[in-house]
Amino acid sequence: MESLVWGYVYPNEAEIQWSILIVLYPYITGLVAGAFIASSLYHVFGNKEIKPVARFALLTALAFLCVAMLPLLAHLGNPLRGIEIMFTPHLTSAMSGFGYIFSFYFIVVVLEVWLAFRVDIVKTALNSRGWKELLYSALALFSYDISEKALEADEKLGKKLAIIGIPSAAFLHGYVGFIFGGIKANPWWSTPLMPIIFLMSAIVSGIALLILLYLIVIKIKKYPLNYNTLYSLAHYLWIFLIVDVVLELLEIISMKYEALEEIEIIEHLLAEKIAFTFYGIQLTMGALIPFILLLLVGVMKNRDKLKVVMVTISSVFIVIGVFAMRWNVVIGGQEISKSLAGTLTYEPVFFGQEGVLLAIIILILPLIILRVITYILPPWKDMIEENEEAVVSSE
Amino acid sequence: MKLSRRDFTKIGSKIVIGAATGPVIIDALVKKAQASESSPDGDYDWNKHYWGYVVDTTKCIGCGRCANACKRENEVPFDEPVYRTWIERYRKLKDGEMKIDSPNAGIDGFTDDIPEEEINKAFYVPKICNHCENAPCVQVCPVGATYTTNDGVILVDFEYCIGCRYCIQACPYGARYFNLEKGTADKCTWCYHRITKGLLPACVQACPVGARKFGDLKDPESIVNKILDKERINVLKPDLGTKPKVYYLGLDREVR
Numbered sequence: 146m147e148s149l150v151w152g153y154v155y156p157n158e159a160e161i162q163w164s165i166l167i168v169l170y171p172y173i174t175g176l177v178a179g180a181f182i183a184s185s186l187y188h189v190f191g192n193k194e195i196k197p198v199a200r201f202a203l204l205t206a207l208a209f210l211c212v213a214m215l216p217l218l219a220h221l222g223n224p225l226r227g228i229e230i231m232f233t234p235h236l237t238s239a240m241s242g243f244g245y246i247f248s249f250y251f252i253v254v255v256l257e258v259w260l261a262f263r264v265d266i267v268k269t270a271l272n273s274r275g276w277k278e279l280l281y282s283a284l285a286l287f288s289y290d291i292s293e294k295a296l297e298a299d300e301k302l303g304k305k306l307a308i309i310g311i312p313s314a315a316f317l318h319g320y321v322g323f324i325f326g327g328i329k330a331n332p333w334w335s336t337p338l339m340p341i342i343f344l345m346s347a348i349v350s351g352i353a354l355l356i357l358l359y360l361i362v363i364k365i366k367k368y369p370l371n372y373n374t375l376y377s378l379a380h381y382l383w384i385f386l387i388v389d390v391v392l393e394l395l396e397i398i399s400m401k402y403e404a405l406e407e408i409e410i411i412e413h414l415l416a417e418k419i420a421f422t423f424y425g426i427q428l429t430m431g432a433l434i435p436f437i438l439l440l441l442v443g444v445m446k447n448r449d450k451l452k453v454v455m456v457t458i459s460s461v462f463i464v465i466g467v468f469a470m471r472w473n474v475v476i477g478g479q480e481i482s483k484s485l486a487g488t489l490t491y492e493p494v495f496f497g498q499e500g501v502l503l504a505i506i507i508l509i510l511p512l513i514i515l516r517v518i519t520y521i522l523p524p525w526k527d528m529i530e531e532n533e534e535a536v537v538s539s540e
Numbered sequence: 541m542k543l544s545r546r547d548f549t550k551i552g553s554k555i556v557i558g559a560a561t562g563p564v565i566i567d568a569l570v571k572k573a574q575a576s577e578s579s580p581d582g583d584y585d586w587n588k589h590y591w592g593y594v595v596d597t598t599k600c601i602g603c604g605r606c607a608n609a610c611k612r613e614n615e616v617p618f619d620e621p622v623y624r625t626w627i628e629r630y631r632k633l634k635d636g637e638m639k640i641d642s643p644n645a646g647i648d649g650f651t652d653d654i655p656e657e658e659i660n661k662a663f664y665v666p667k668i669c670n671h672c673e674n675a676p677c678v679q680v681c682p683v684g685a686t687y688t689t690n691d692g693v694i695l696v697d698f699e700y701c702i703g704c705r706y707c708i709q710a711c712p713y714g715a716r717y718f719n720l721e722k723g724t725a726d727k728c729t730w731c732y733h734r735i736t737k738g739l740l741p742a743c744v745q746a747c748p749v750g751a752r753k754f755g756d757l758k759d760p761e762s763i764v765n766k767i768l769d770k771e772r773i774n775v776l777k778p779d780l781g782t783k784p785k786v787y788y789l790g791l792d793r794e795v796r
Contacts, residue, residue, distance in 0.1 A: 152640075153628075153640035153641060153642070155642075155667075155713070155714025156621060156626045156642050156644075156645045156714070157621070157622060157623055157714045157715070157716065157717040158714050160621070160718070162705040162708050162718060163705065163709065217704075220704070221702050221703045221704055221723075222701070222702065222703015222704075222705070222718065222719075222723030222724055222725075223701065223702050223723045223724065224702075226683075226700070226701070226702040226703075227702055229683045229700065229702060230682050230702065233684060234682065234683070235681050235682055235683055235684035237678075237679045237680075238680045238681055238682040238706070239680060240704065241682040241683070243682070324706075328676075328709055328710055329676065329712065329780055329781075482714075483711075483712055483713070483796075484640070484796055485796055486638075486640055486796065
């Protein structure tokens with residue numbers, strides 16, 4: 146125990162309070178927000194190149210949203226009282242709005258998914274028998290109107306929802322950043338940049354995840370790869386990555402430049418505790434290399450095979466790099482003592498309520514959920530549709 | 541001595557009545573005592589007090605009795621690294637380095653692990669929850685399970701706390717800990733069960749040198765007010781705007 150501590154830490158700080166599960170929570174909500182915003186690139190901003198993956202992105206967001214609450218609940222000392230956050234929210238707390246923001250966003254995403262798939266649901270309901278007919282009729286809410294007029298209304302409503310959805314996604318995740326950024330006791334967390342850094346890295350990780358899932362689907366289903374879609378996603382990835390990294394660097398640079406009281410301990414944190422995960426994984430692997438690769442993808446002509454490899458590598462690196470970023474914030478912030486005179490070390494355990502095993506399960510779970518959702522609401526035809534004008538009338 | 545039948549029945553019935561009512565009366569007394577312990581009603585009016593605490597660092601000898609008394613009084617797990625109060629030792633070495641430590645919160649005292657000739661100066665600083673006027677822990681509690689009483693004490697409702705530990709993160713002083721048994725946050729109460737009965741907090745009571753002082757800020761004659769009126773005082777991390785109600789005498793700039 147003693148060797149894990151350097152310098153002086155307050156006696157009560159012997160134990161790290163927020164474990165790997167709390168690293169997972171902003172990571173997962175980030176993936177949700179990112180995937181949602183990627184789908185909005187088509188649904189709101191009308192970017193047709195994104196269309197083949199737009200509905201898939203929505204389902205991805207929904208699948209990850211389903212588990213977003215789990216790491217938090219598993220972490221609570223009294224999980225059964227967790228619901229009190231809904232009944233008696235203490236409004237001065239940055240955390241108290243969580244239940245409402247989360248629920249609101251959940252409803253928006255579910256509605257959006259429903260609208261995006263309504264035609265498919267109705268058609269399946271009308272063309273099937275037995276339990277399947279019942280399931281899809283229920284999903285269609287026993288309303289089978291898919292006349293042109295109805296569809297137009299759907300589309301309008303869908304667009305409105307997506308417009309609400311973007312700020313909600315931004316709010317959901319920027320808000321997670323504020324939970325950390327608003328803690329004046331912790332100099333590594335306390336910065337007004339935190340929400341926007343969280344948001345940007347969320348978008349980056351969500352797009353990267355979407356690219357990877359898209360490539361996996363293409364591989365499994367043996368669909369032709371839509372290069373325009375891939376490059377367009379890569380392009381957005383690159384832009385958001387730049388904004389993200391600029392903000393992350395800005396934070397570090399101003400901390401070092403202003404060199405306030407806490408700078409010594411922060412220098413120690415960066416040099417001794419999280420040097421590898423910060424400089425190595427978060428900045429080099431998660432930002433610098435993808436930045437160069439994606440830049441090359443943007444300027445290179447032809448050589449599609451190589452470019453796909455570069456986009457894939459970038460996406461893998463970014464997904465890992467953003468996880469490292471969450472780690473460096475959540476764990477790094479707790480590895481410095483609030484005495485500003487010492488550091489401590491987080492040692493993850495494998496089993497148990499806050500173990501790595503549970504974290505892995507929670508990370509795999511959304512992929513299983515996604516498999517189930519895509520079984521019920523297959524978005525695949527979007528990926529093979531050649532005619533980009535036809536939204537629903539191709540069948 | 542001969543007992544008449546009349547005397548015998550008299551004594552006998554007294555015993556019977558006593559045996560029957562005794563436990564009832566004792567039970568009632570105990571219950572009343574418990575009730576006044578768990579809620580500040582009874583004779584105690586929490587609107588008439590506003591508590592404050594003074595630490596005179598120049599007096600502390602690092603004996604650790606306060607931290608020991610606190611753990612016993614408040615049933616803080618003895619073998620776990622969780623504390624409601626602790627003593628820090630600061631030793632400025634001749635090479636300029638500042639050595640800070642607080643082994644087991646100072647409960648077992650301190651050992652001389654650095655030769656005296658290498659030390660330039662040394663002093664102890666007792667620490668405790670500051671019961672901040674502008675308490676960040678109260679601010680961040682998502683369900684309002686931690687709150688400020690009218691007499692200025694920060695308490696945790698163990699029946700309500702969900703155990704998210706946000707308050708532990710938000711306390712700049714490391715005064716809070718996680719109570720594994722209850723699954724909730726836990727902290728110093730300034731011995732609320734004692735002060736509402738007119739007693740001193742256990743740590744103040746146990747201090748043999750008067751380094752810890754406790755009193756009512758609403759009472760101009762209280763020991764705390766007498767010190768605040770006369771001495772130059774400081775609080776911990778004043779720049780954070782938490783407005784602590786633990787006031788320090790002789791606070792070194794190295795203490796955070």
